[in-house]
Amino acid sequence: MITLDHVTVQYPEVTPLDEVDLTFEPGTTAVMGPSGSGKSTLLRVISGMQRPTSGAVAIDGVSVAAASWRSAGDPRVSLIHQDYRLVPFLTVAQNMLLAAELRGVRRSGADVGAMLERVGLPPSMGRRLPTKLSGGQQQRVAIARALLAGTSVLLADEPTGALDVDNTERIADILVELGRRDGLVVVVATHDPRVAERMDHRIQLARGKLVAAP
Numbered sequence: 001m002i003t004l005d006h007v008t009v010q011y012p013e014v015t016p017l018d019e020v021d022l023t024f025e026p027g028t029t030a031v032m033g034p035s036g037s038g039k040s041t042l043l044r045v046i047s048g049m050q051r052p053t054s055g056a057v058a059i060d061g062v063s064v065a066a067a068s069w070r071s072a073g074d075p076r077v078s079l080i081h082q083d084y085r086l087v088p089f090l091t092v093a094q095n096m097l098l099a100a101e102l103r104g105v106r107r108s109g110a111d112v113g114a115m116l117e118r119v120g121l122p123p124s125m126g127r128r129l130p131t132k133l134s135g136g137q138q139q140r141v142a143i144a145r146a147l148l149a150g151t152s153v154l155l156a157d158e159p160t161g162a163l164d165v166d167n168t169e170r171i172a173d174i175l176v177e178l179g180r181r182d183g184l185v186v187v188v189a190t191h192d193p194r195v196a197e198r199m200d201h202r203i204q205l206a207r208g209k210l211v212a213a214p
C-alpha cells in the first residue's frame with residue numbers, strides 16, 4: 001500500500017501537489033486530470049525520483065528511498081513511460097537483465113523468457129532489438145522489465161499515449177491483471193477515459209489538489 005501524507009511539491013510559480021493525502025491499495029488506480037495538474041509529479045514523488053517539498057510518502061509503512069547517485073529511486077517501484085525508454089542498442093533480454101542487475105536482483109535467461117510470456121510475448125523476442133518491435137510490443141517489454149526487476153509498485157505515465165486502440169486494450173488488460181492476479185499496486189496517469197474506466201479506481205487531480213477520490 002502506498003500512502004501520501006500531506007504531500008506538497010512547490011515551485012516558485014506553481015504548486016503541482018498541494019497537501020495531498022492519498023492511499024493506493026493493491027490493484028489499479030487511474031490518475032486523471034488536465035495537462036499540468038500534477039499527474040507526472042505525483043508518480044515521480046511515489047518513485048522517489050523527486051523529493052516532495054514537504055510531507056511523507058511511504059510504501060507498506062516504509063518511507064520511499066530518495067534517488068541518489070547510487071539509485072534512480074526506490075527499488076520497490078518501477079516507472080514506465082509513453083515512449084517506453086528501452087536502451088536501443090541492447091537486446092530485449094539485455095534491457096531486462098540490466099534493470100534487474102541495477103536493482104541487485106539476479107535473474108536467468110529462463111526468468112526473462114517467463115516474464116516475456118507473462119506479458120504475452122514469445123521468449124524468442126528476448127534476442128531482438130527493441131527498435132525492431134512495434135510500440136505495443138515495446139511497452140510490453142517495458143512492463144516485463146519492471147516485473148523482472150522485482151517491482152511491487154508499477155507506475156505508468158501515459159503508457160498508451162502512443163498506441164492504437166488494440167494495443168491500448170492489451171496494455172490495459174496486462175495492467176489490470178497485474179493488479180488483480182499478482183497483487184501489484186498499479187498507478188496509471190492517463191488522459192484516455194477508455195483506459196481509466198478499466199481500472200479498479202479513478203482519482204482526479206486539478207491544480208495539485210485531489211478533486212474526486214475513489
Ligand SMILES: Nc1ncnc2c1ncn2[C@@H]1O[C@H](COP(=O)(O)OP(=O)(O)OP(=O)(O)O)[C@@H](O)[C@H]1O
Binds near residue numbers: 014033039040
Ligand atoms: N521542474 C519544474 N520546475 C517548475 N515547474 C515545474 C517543474 N516540473 C513540473 N512543473 C510544473 O508543475 C505542473 C505539473 O506538472 P506535471 O508534469 O506533474 O503535470 P501533468 O498533469 O503530468 O501534465 P501532462 O498531462 O501534460 O503530462 C505544471 O504546471 C508544470 O509546468
